[in-house]
Amino acid sequence: MDSPDNNTQANIPPVQLDENSRFKFKCHKGVSCFTQCCRGISIMLTPYDIIRMKNRMKISSEEFLAVYTKPELLEKTDLPVVTLKLLDDEQKSCPFVRDDGCLIYEDRPTTCRYYPLGVASLSYKEQEKEGFYFFVNEPHCKGFEEDCEWMVKEWRKDQGVDIHDDINAEWTELIVRKRSIPKNIRLTEKTKNMFFTASYDIDRFKRFVFESTFLDLYEIDNKTIEDIRSDEIALLRFSFRWLKWLLFQEGEFALNKTEAAKRQEKIK
Numbered sequence: 001m002d003s004p005d006n007n008t009q010a011n012i013p014p015v016q017l018d019e020n021s022r023f024k025f026k027c028h029k030g031v032s033c034f035t036q037c038c039r040g041i042s043i044m045l046t047p048y049d050i051i052r053m054k055n056r057m058k059i060s061s062e063e064f065l066a067v068y069t070k071p072e073l074l075e076k077t078d079l080p081v082v083t084l085k086l087l088d089d090e091q092k093s094c095p096f097v098r099d100d101g102c103l104i105y106e107d108r109p110t111t112c113r114y115y116p117l118g119v120a121s122l123s124y125k126e127q128e129k130e131g132f133y134f135f136v137n138e139p140h141c142k143g144f145e146e147d148c149e150w151m152v153k154e155w156r157k158d159q160g161v162d163i164h165d166d167i168n169a170e171w172t173e174l175i176v177r178k179r180s181i182p183k184n185i186r187l188t189e190k191t192k193n194m195f196f197t198a199s200y201d202i203d204r205f206k207r208f209v210f211e212s213t214f215l216d217l218y219e220i221d222n223k224t225i226e227d228i229r230s231d232e233i234a235l236l237r238f239s240f241r242w243l244k245w246l247l248f249q250e251g252e253f254a255l256n257k258t259e260a261a262k263r264q265e266k267i268k
């Protein structure tokens with residue numbers, strides 16, 4: 001699985017595909033290239049990917065980020081993201097690849113599910129137009145020689161990537177929107193750290209919400225508080241809404257006026 005960035009860097013215009021575009025592809029253990037695409041790759045991880053993978057490994061988000069990811073700044077956005085950290089072997093293998101396939105197949109990341117397609121909104125940095133798919137062309141991939149036809153929308157459903165996209169949708173929108181803002185508008189380090197924590201480190205974000213004065217500072221109804229306490233996905237969606245407020249001062253977050261006034265007094 002090659003990095004979509006390589007296409008970008010080479011400035012090769014991608015063939016733009018939509019939901020109804022058709023293509024022939026099949027990947028199975030009998031292909032001569034089996035698991036080649038899981039080596040020498042660059043895979044950007046989404047917030048929901050981290051939740052699926054850390055739960056699969058039965059470790060905290062903090063531990064998962066420390067062991068399995070590499071921090072990067074996403075070009076044109078100034079936003080911190082993470083990519084999968086590869087092994088230091090000759091082939092730069094994914095830590096989850098084995099001779100018989102992916103060790104965490106049911107919980108594999110969004111990019112792996114989409115392959116051999118890429119998604120413009122996250123991957124294709126030089127394109128202004130968003131919302132299309134393209135082929136991640138790799139000469140070693142024999143899957144295109146198989147006689148099995150798909151529509152893009154069928155492929156997305158079959159690979160379970162529609163669920164990932166639905167959960168990540170508000171986060172993806174933030175990235176797309178931030179990319180369209182002029183480069184000279186920079187984020188503070190504090191905002192970048194908040195973006196990182198709220199996007200990727202769900203266990204730390206939960207502590208931030210429930211063990212700091214966060215819930216005093218904002219007007220948040222009791223049902224939402226109960227939902228985000230017991231449901232990780234509800235907490236993740238909540239974190240995206242909070243990031244929208246943090247980055248663009250938009251959305252449903254309202255400051256508790258009494259608490260905000262108290263804080264202002266302290267600053268004076």
Ligand code: SF4
Nearest residue numbers: 027033035037141143
């Ligand atoms: S057919 Fe393509 S996707 Fe399947 S293992 Fe080979 S390189 Fe990877």
Ligand code: SF4
Nearest residue numbers: 038094096097102112
């Ligand atoms: S997570 Fe699984 S599918 Fe994705 S690159 Fe690693 S081994 Fe391959």
